[in-house]
Amino acid sequence: MVKKRSKHYNFAFLDEGSKRVIRRALLKAVAIPGYQVPFGSRELPIGRGWGTGGLQITLSVIGPGDVLKVIDQGSDDSVNALSIRNFVTACTGVETTTDSGEATLIQSRHRIPEAPLKAGQIMALQVPMPEPLRLVEPHEAVTRVMHAEMDYAPMWLALYESIVRTGDIELGADYPVMVEDRYMMMPSPIPRFDNHKLHMSPALFLFGAGREKKIYALPPYTRVVSLAFDDHPFRVESTHGRVCRLCGAADVYFDEFFDSATGGRLYQCSDSGYCEKRRRAGARATEPAAPTA
Amino acid sequence: MAYVAVTGGREAVKNAAVLLERNRAAGDGDVGLDALEKRLGLLIDRVMSEAGLYAPRCAALALRQSEGSPEEAVFLLRAYRSTLTRAYKSLPLDCEDMTLHRRISAAFKDIPGGQFLGATYDYTHRLLDFEPPEARAGGGGGGELSHEAPVRAPRVTRELRREGLIAEKDGGGAEPRDITMDPLSFPAERSARLQTLTRADTGFLSGLAYAGIRGFGPSHPTVGELRTGELEVLLVHPLFEGETISAGVIVVTEVEALFSEESAEAKREARDDPLLRMEAGQGDKADKSSAGLSLGMGYGLVLGRNDTKAIAMSVMDYFLSSPGDGILQNQEFVLLHGDCLEMNGFISHLKLPHYVTFQSKLDRVRRGSPEGTGSAGSNGNESGSLPEL
Amino acid sequence: MNNITGNPAFALELNELTVRYGPGCPSCGESPESLDRNRCPVCGSVWAVRGVSLRAREGETLGIVGESGSGKSTLMRALHLDEAPTSGAYFLDGGEENLFGVSPRRRRYIRDSLLGMVYQNPYLGLRMFFSSGANVAEKLIAAGSRNVRGMTERAEYLFRYMEIPFSRVKEPPRNFSGGMQQRVQIAKAVANNPPVLLLDEVTTGLDLSVQARVLDLIKRVQREFGVTMIVVSHDLAVVRLLADRTAVMRDGVIIEQGLTDRILEDPRHVYTQTLVNSML
Numbered sequence: 001m002v003k004k005r006s007k008h009y010n011f012a013f014l015d016e017g018s019k020r021v022i023r024r025a026l027l028k029a030v031a032i033p034g035y036q037v038p039f040g041s042r043e044l045p046i047g048r049g050w051g052t053g054g055l056q057i058t059l060s061v062i063g064p065g066d067v068l069k070v071i072d073q074g075s076d077d078s079v080n081a082l083s084i085r086n087f088v089t090a091c092t093g094v095e096t097t098t099d100s101g102e103a104t105l106i107q108s109r110h111r112i113p114e115a116p117l118k119a120g121q122i123m124a125l126q127v128p129m130p131e132p133l134r135l136v137e138p139h140e141a142v143t144r145v146m147h148a149e150m151d152y153a154p155m156w157l158a159l160y161e162s163i164v165r166t167g168d169i170e171l172g173a174d175y176p177v178m179v180e181d182r183y184m185m186m187p188s189p190i191p192r193f194d195n196h197k198l199h200m201s202p203a204l205f206l207f208g209a210g211r212e213k214k215i216y217a218l219p220p221y222t223r224v225v226s227l228a229f230d231d232h233p234f235r236v237e238s239t240h241g242r243v244c245r246l247c248g249a250a251d252v253y254f255d256e257f258f259d260s261a262t263g264g265r266l267y268q269c270s271d272s273g274y275c276e277k278r279r280r281a282g283a284r285a286t287e288p289a290a291p292t293a
Numbered sequence: 294m295a296y297v298a299v300t301g302g303r304e305a306v307k308n309a310a311v312l313l314e315r316n317r318a319a320g321d322g323d324v325g326l327d328a329l330e331k332r333l334g335l336l337i338d339r340v341m342s343e344a345g346l347y348a349p350r351c352a353a354l355a356l357r358q359s360e361g362s363p364e365e366a367v368f369l370l371r372a373y374r375s376t377l378t379r380a381y382k383s384l385p386l387d388c389e390d391m392t393l394h395r396r397i398s399a400a401f402k403d404i405p406g407g408q409f410l411g412a413t414y415d416y417t418h419r420l421l422d423f424e425p426p427e428a429r430a431g432g433g434g435g436g437e438l439s440h441e442a443p444v445r446a447p448r449v450t451r452e453l454r455r456e457g458l459i460a461e462k463d464g465g466g467a468e469p470r471d472i473t474m475d476p477l478s479f480p481a482e483r484s485a486r487l488q489t490l491t492r493a494d495t496g497f498l499s500g501l502a503y504a505g506i507r508g509f510g511p512s513h514p515t516v517g518e519l520r521t522g523e524l525e526v527l528l529v530h531p532l533f534e535g536e537t538i539s540a541g542v543i544v545v546t547e548v549e550a551l552f553s554e555e556s557a558e559a560k561r562e563a564r565d566d567p568l569l570r571m572e573a574g575q576g577d578k579a580d581k582s583s584a585g586l587s588l589g590m591g592y593g594l595v596l597g598r599n600d601t602k603a604i605a606m607s608v609m610d611y612f613l614s615s616p617g618d619g620i621l622q623n624q625e626f627v628l629l630h631g632d633c634l635e636m637n638g639f640i641s642h643l644k645l646p647h648y649v650t651f652q653s654k655l656d657r658v659r660r661g662s663p664e665g666t667g668s669a670g671s672n673g674n675e676s677g678s679l680p681e682l
Numbered sequence: 683m684n685n686i687t688g689n690p691a692f693a694l695e696l697n698e699l700t701v702r703y704g705p706g707c708p709s710c711g712e713s714p715e716s717l718d719r720n721r722c723p724v725c726g727s728v729w730a731v732r733g734v735s736l737r738a739r740e741g742e743t744l745g746i747v748g749e750s751g752s753g754k755s756t757l758m759r760a761l762h763l764d765e766a767p768t769s770g771a772y773f774l775d776g777g778e779e780n781l782f783g784v785s786p787r788r789r790r791y792i793r794d795s796l797l798g799m800v801y802q803n804p805y806l807g808l809r810m811f812f813s814s815g816a817n818v819a820e821k822l823i824a825a826g827s828r829n830v831r832g833m834t835e836r837a838e839y840l841f842r843y844m845e846i847p848f849s850r851v852k853e854p855p856r857n858f859s860g861g862m863q864q865r866v867q868i869a870k871a872v873a874n875n876p877p878v879l880l881l882d883e884v885t886t887g888l889d890l891s892v893q894a895r896v897l898d899l900i901k902r903v904q905r906e907f908g909v910t911m912i913v914v915s916h917d918l919a920v921v922r923l924l925a926d927r928t929a930v931m932r933d934g935v936i937i938e939q940g941l942t943d944r945i946l947e948d949p950r951h952v953y954t955q956t957l958v959n960s961m962l
Binding site for chain 1: 368377625629637645646649656680
């Protein structure tokens with residue numbers, strides 16, 4: 001789907017000087033995987049906290065030949081994904097897709113597509129809180145020194161204490177990782193289920209935090225390991241016994257619905273593009289939407 | 294099917310736009326841009342100040358487009374400014390050159406050049422007026438003035454400076470950092486602090502300064518001088534050496550607030566006394582009787598007319614320049630949380646769907662407490678919470 | 683006489699440590715005799731520690747006594763690498779690197795793995811809102827352990843050893859008495875068997891009976907962990923109980939050092955004589 005772009009603004013909205021500033025930060029980020037590069041974050045027509053970091057990356061790297069996919073919560077059709085996609089197409093005129101396999105550039109909030117990414121693809125993730133150490137230290141001046149000295153003991157201590165108190169690590173999505181045994185990094189609020197997709201991926205991952213004015217990156221084939229203790233391994237969200245009510249997929253991340261008629265729960269692929277593609281290829285739920293108790 | 298997953302985002306976004314358009318077009322007749330700009334001047338000033346962009350007509354456009362929401366209007370101006378190339382830097386402005394509209398001092402009764410209230414609500418009675426302006430006494434023009442403002446006047450603090458009573462703050466003369474191009478880093482230099490404060494949300498800044506003066510800050514201010522007036526913005530001529538070009542005239546409000554503090558010598562002694570640092574409370578305290586007091590100054594300067602914000606800025610400038618561990622002296626706390634766009638953007642993003650992260654939280658809670666009685670932690674981070682160190 | 687590597691005979695070696703606060707000037711730099719106690723009357727600089735050298739063999743305990751302001755706390759902070767010295771060299775276990783010159787990351791490693799510190803004020807040494815067990819684990823985590831069960835078992839073992847009721851391992855130290863907090867600090871300090879333990883006024887401010895029990899515990903640790911200790915105190919009685927050898931500090935310099943018994947029985951410096959007399 002190609003749209004005609006607005007004549008009132010520059011290609012991809014930002015002026016070329018701003019794009020260069022952001023691309024320089026991206027290059028530095030790629031050169032030091034997992035390191036947070038401060039950058040002169042620009043104000044955009046969408047809200048701070050609504051994906052301006054990811055969007056600035058998209059706008060800085062996009063060219064007329066790109067094919068764009070925008071997702072929020074896994075869905076191409078959610079309101080914020082639409083709003084961002086409409087904005088980017090309005091100021092670039094690029095082609096868009098819902099098929100992650102066809103996209104050259106994917107901007108996402110909270111999910112990494114289920115279908116494995118390929119070499120040459122760029123994934124721009126929106127980041128609300130880029131600093132993993134913010135969980136244990138509020139001051140930026142301190143956390144920068146902690147990264148420099150690789151002083152990650154306070155974070156590990158907090159995880160240990162969480163296990164001692166509750167028997168488990170009390171972290172949900174946005175579960176921190178170690179990059180190449182050097183930098184501790186927030187993967188953006190993707191579910192733990194998606195963390196492994198970062199490890200040794202052939203695609204380039206770019207992370208943008210607009211409000212916090214930080215950019216970081218994982219170049220292709222980077223080692224990314226979720227924080228865990230030897231005897232307390234990293235665990236992803238359980239998908240056990242669940243299948244998508246539409247396409248029958250198992251072992252994917254699900255949206256959950258309550259069936260008010262039966263009181264049971266229903267599940268559906270969170271990645272709407274993936275689900276759609278499976279159904280186009282003929283996949284169906286084996287049992288017709290049987291609610292599980 | 295009892296529950297249908299939310300789809301049709303396309304329709305929803307389109308319908309929201311239609312409804313907004315109805316609000317904007319409600320009632321009889323358009324809101325004239327000229328009236329907006331001239332008669333809602335204080336609102337225009339506030340929007341320009343928080344946007345960091347002096348453009349009254351654009352601010353009027355933005356307010357008309359946003360049903361009068363100042364934060365939406367600030368947002369529009371900031372986003373518009375992102376697309377503009379910056380071609381020039383102005384020469385430094387000196388507020389002593391100001392063509393005065395208003396000038397008061399709370400420190401001295403009689404000041405060289407005199408005090409002049411100018412257009413202020415300070416001494417009006419806030420009685421809701423049911424008549425249109427044209428129907429009021431004086432026929433809309435407001436009647437005759439008995440005094441004119443002094444055109445120019447030296448700052449009140451000039452005399453105090455000459456006496457050597459004012460402890461100058463750091464950062465004078467250095468090339469300022471442009472926080473819109475180069476993000477804040479900590480500790481932030483004074484130029485970066487002042488820029489951040491002058492663009493801060495009016496309510497945020499006033500609230501912090503109020504809390505500080507009530508007792509959560511180190512000191513109580515006296516407004517040495519508050520002045521509002523016009524300044525001409527000049528650029529170096531790109532071709533003819535030694536010549537300048539006028540870029541136009543802006544209205545600003547400047548405040549110099551005075552605080553009594555230990556003199557520089559006294560502070561140095563306290564800081565350098567290693568016995569005090571080394572064995573806190575055990576060593577002999579240095580004898581400070583000779584050191585005495587001096588005046589500390591906080592500086593406020595905001596675009597347009599906004600007395601409260603300018604005073605609050607001067608108070609916060611002083612707090613941030615004073616040594617101490619109070620929360621209002623903590624640079625990261627004060628400077629990172631007062632930007633209109635950032636605070637409103639982040640708070641409002643909570644309205645976005647968080648299905649994925651909430652599922653992840655639910656997974657933790659259900660696993661941790663089979664009865665579903667656990668609580669999903671939250672400390673502003675999608676991860677949830679960890680024990681606090 | 684600054685050597686460039688450590689002497690293998692010593693577990694801890696400190697050569698000519700000087701810590702100055704303030705700019706220094708030709709007057710105080712060249713003629714230390716011109717100081718007013720430890721302060722330069724010309725430039726106001728304070729020479730908190732001047733030319734202090736210490737040597738301790740493995741398993742030996744070195745006592746340092748002196749009044750407030752004598753520089754012993756500054757010396758202790760320098761030994762724990764919390765204070766950047768003006769000059770001096772510091773070696774552990776006959777090593778080749780001067781620990782005062784290492785990178786911040788290396789410094790952190792040394793502090794976490796080779797040194798243990800017990801502070802007078804438990805708020806400096808403990809995270810008061812974390813479980814006591816986690817406080818012990820912190821030292822193990824910092825030294826690289828990533829095994830929850832292993833760390834928990836080590837914490838439990840040390841709690842038994844330090845005679846802290848096992849039931850309190852999940853409680854935060856802020857609920858504990860002063861003596862109990864010092865026990866947790868000691869457990870934390872020795873958690874990963876560091877070769878050197880630094881004790882800074884650990885019994886000051888405790889009731890006498892509690893003091894005696896904490897000192898007993900330290901003596902046990904001394905015997906059974908084979909650790910080299912530096913014990914700083916203003917109290918000669920503490921040093922008499924724990925230290926093999928003792929140095930007396932005043933105004934930033936060591937005025938007398940030798941075997942603890944000798945210092946107590948035959949003090950040579952007038953100041954030391956005053957100290958000994960006041961104890962008796």
